[in-house]
Amino acid sequence: xxxxxxxxxxxxxxxxxxxxxxxxxxxxxxxxxxxxxxxxxxxxxxxxxxxxxxxxxxxxxxxxxxxxxxxxxxxxxxxxxxxxxxxxxxxxxxxxxxxxxxxxxxxxxxxxxxxxxxxxxxxxxxxxxxxxxxxxxxxxxxxxxxxxxxxxxxxxxxxxxxxxxxxxxxxxxxxxxxxxxxxxxxx
Amino acid sequence: xxxxxxxxxxxxxxxxxxxxxxxxxxxxxxxxxxxxxxxxxxxxxxxxxxxxxxxxxxxxxxxxxxxxxxxxxxxxxxxxxxxxxxxxxxxxxxxxxxxxxxxxxxxxxxxxxxxxxxxxxxxxxxxxxxxxxxxxxxxxxxxxxxxxxxxxxxxxxxxxxxxxxxxxxxxxxxxxxxxxxxxxxxx
DNA sequence: AGTAGTTCTTGACCCACATCAAGCGTGATC
DNA sequence: GATCACGCTTGATGTGGGTCAAGAACTACT
Numbered sequence: 490x491x492x493x494x495x496x497x498x499x500x501x502x503x504x505x506x507x508x509x510x511x512x513x514x515x516x517x518x519x520x521x522x523x524x525x526x527x528x529x530x531x532x533x534x535x536x537x538x539x540x541x542x543x544x545x546x547x548x549x550x551x552x553x554x555x556x557x558x559x560x561x562x563x564x565x566x567x568x569x570x571x572x573x574x575x576x577x578x579x580x581x582x583x584x585x586x587x588x589x590x591x592x593x594x595x596x597x598x599x600x601x602x603x604x605x606x607x608x609x610x611x612x613x614x615x616x617x618x619x620x621x622x623x624x625x626x627x628x629x630x631x632x633x634x635x636x637x638x639x640x641x642x643x644x645x646x647x648x649x650x651x652x653x654x655x656x657x658x659x660x661x662x663x664x665x666x667x668x669x670x671x672x673x674x675x676x
Numbered sequence: 677x678x679x680x681x682x683x684x685x686x687x688x689x690x691x692x693x694x695x696x697x698x699x700x701x702x703x704x705x706x707x708x709x710x711x712x713x714x715x716x717x718x719x720x721x722x723x724x725x726x727x728x729x730x731x732x733x734x735x736x737x738x739x740x741x742x743x744x745x746x747x748x749x750x751x752x753x754x755x756x757x758x759x760x761x762x763x764x765x766x767x768x769x770x771x772x773x774x775x776x777x778x779x780x781x782x783x784x785x786x787x788x789x790x791x792x793x794x795x796x797x798x799x800x801x802x803x804x805x806x807x808x809x810x811x812x813x814x815x816x817x818x819x820x821x822x823x824x825x826x827x828x829x830x831x832x833x834x835x836x837x838x839x840x841x842x843x844x845x846x847x848x849x850x851x852x853x854x855x856x857x858x859x860x861x862x863x
Numbered sequence: 864a865g866t867a868g869t870t871c872t873t874g875a876c877c878c879a880c881a882t883c884a885a886g887c888g889t890g891a892t893c
Numbered sequence: 894g895a896t897c898a899c900g901c902t903t904g905a906t907g908t909g910g911g912t913c914a915a916g917a918a919c920t921a922c923t
Contacts, residue, residue, distance in 0.1 A: 550819045555816065570811040573804045579815055602800075606793040613789075613800035615806055617760045624757040627744065628766055631850075632737045635910070651842050656870065663818070668910060670872055822880070841900065852881060857902055 490515060493591050496538050496563065500614040501607050510605070512595040520584040526566070527582040533571035535592035543589025543652045547660070548580045553647055556660035559585070559653065566590055569619065585653045630663065639672045640661045678701060683725050683750065684696040686715050686792050687801040698795070707771040714769040717722035720758035722779035726751055727773025730839045734847070735767045742816070747774070747841065754778060754808065772840045817850065825849045826859045 493515050494508055502509070517540070520526055527533045543561045546568070547554040557580060560566035571578035572595060594656060601608040629641060639662060642649070649658060659669035680702045681695055690698070704727070707713055713731060714720045716720040730748045733755070736787040743766060747753035758765035815839060816828060826849060829836065836845060846856035 522882070548815065548819075550691070552787040555818050559819075570808050574808055579811065602797070606796060609796050609800055610789070610792060613796060613803060616800065619807055620810070621757050621761055621804055624766065628735065630770075631742050665911060666871070667873085667912085671910095674872080843900070853901070854882085854903085855880060861902080 490517070490591065492540055492563075493538055497611055501611045503607070505582065506607065507607060507611070511601060511608070514593050514601065515591050516593075518590045518592050520588045520590065522584055522587050524584045524588075525581060526584060526588075526590070527568045527571070527578055527580075527581065528575045529581045531571075532561065532575055533568040533582075533595075535567060535594055536568040536572055536598060537590040538593040539566050540589040542590075543585040544588055544590075545585050545653065545657060546580050547657075554657070554660060556657045559614055560594045561652075565615070565619070567592075570649055573616075585657070633652065635662070635664045635668060636672060638650070638664075677704070679727055680725055684798055688798045692796060694792065697792070698788060701780050701788065702778050703780075705777045705779050707775045708828065709771055709774050711771045711775075712768060713766075713771060713775075713777070714755045714758070714765055715764065716768045716800070717764045718758075718836055719762055720755040720769075720782075722754060723759055723776040723777040723785060724753040727752050727776040727778055729777075730772040731775055731777075732770045732840065732844060733767050734770065734844075741826070741844070741847060743844045745848065746836065748839070752802070752806070754779075758775075760803075765839065772844070805824050811845055822849065822851045822855060823859060825851075826856070 490512065493512070493546045494503065496543055497503060497511070505572060518535075518537070520542070526537075529548065532591040537559050537560075537575055539562055541562060542644065543559060544566050548557070568578040568580050568582055570576075570580070575595070598612075602612060618659075629638060633641060642658070655673075659666045662669065664667070664672075677699065680699070683689065684690060705722075705724070706760070707729070713724075716735065725747055726747050728749060730746060731753050732745045736742070751803075753769065755765040755767050755769055757763075757767070760817055762782070773820070785795075785799075789799060816825065820828060829845070829849060842856055842860075843853040846853045849856065851859075
């Protein structure tokens with residue numbers, strides 16, 4: 490649970506008093522491999538910090554899943570768009586491995602925002618960071634070839650190959666499992 | 677200038693007192709057609725609200741520009757990633773038509789965030805909205821064919837065709853000008 | 864251990880869209 | 894109103910990566 494405090498404090502400092510107001514709002518959730526953390530059509534109720542495990546963000550598209558991203562230790566997890574907008578999720582979140590997540594309920598977070606300007610700031614900085622990540626990924630998607638995207642991911646997150654099925658990585662890189670397999674062989 | 681107040685009040689209510697603190701931080705900027713609003717490599721100094729005109733967000737990629745998005749009346753404008761991170765811009769912002777923009781300086785905005793929790797909230801809600809827009813676009817990019825993307829854009833923003841060169845729209849839709857031209861003919 | 868359901872690999876083939884090239888507006892500049 | 898510079902169109906040709914298919918290697922379940 491201290492993980493939550495450390496994670497928040499990467500953005501804003503917290504006094505012990507502030508933390509003791511915040512802490513009770515966070516709860517631990519366990520998901521077994523393959524479990525659905527948020528399904529398409531439902532409204533995401535929580536925002537999570539990953540304590541352990543790997544999770545996948547994806548959406549189904551004629552037959553197979555298109556993979557949008559992964560979350561792991563220390564990163565955020567959840568269907569943010571649904572969480573923020575309170576609209577049905579377009580993406581689903583699945584536990585790729587057994588996972589322990591620390592989550593906060595939407596209403597509780599809004600209450601914290603209302604009571605504590607420091608939390609409002611945290612919320613802003615957090616979403617700003619998400620935007621920056623998206624911008625980087627957008628450039629890479631647009632300007633790199635299939636092979637370059639493969640190289641880039643393997644350079645940055647080689648561990649992913651051990652953690653999640655190749656077809657998911659392939660989909661994340663916007664290529665078919667066949668192409669991914671052929672690229673691996675070439676190296 | 678009242679446009680700024682109205683735009684902010686789409687997210688949070690402002691008292692006259694609050695507004696009179698905020699207003700002096702916003703300034704009007706004029707750009708003529710073709711002018712560079714933010715160049716690649718420089719740090720975006722301002723966050724803009726569009727008073728009039730159309731602007732383009734793009735980045736160069738072997739020879740031509742890859743177009744990421746457009747801004748027009750009432751929407752936000754600028755290289756947000758650079759503005760938020762204070763790092764050199766990866767994208768450039770160009771005036772497609774003569775443009776009048778209302779802008780606020782980075783430091784001034786941070787000062788407002790510090791002084792006024794209501795502005796901090798505005799900032800949070802604003803970036804949340806930007807993220808939601810990205811999610812929608814990401815789904816469309818991934819799940820629609822070139823022709824479907826064309827149809828979707830023509831249904832939603834037919835006016836764009838009158839405002840910006842076809843090659844930019846083509847690039848925004850991730851296709852060559854030739855493909856775009858052929859799609860138009862088919863309709 | 865045996866069966867069934869996945870995922871990964873490999874080969875053969877295909878196609879949507881890109882690339883290349885040439886001619887045609889159209890509007891800015893002198 | 895001639896010249897120049899782009900943007901748009903149209904046709905011919907090329908190709909990266911997708912699709913289809915079939916077998917091999919895992920994994921999970923009983």
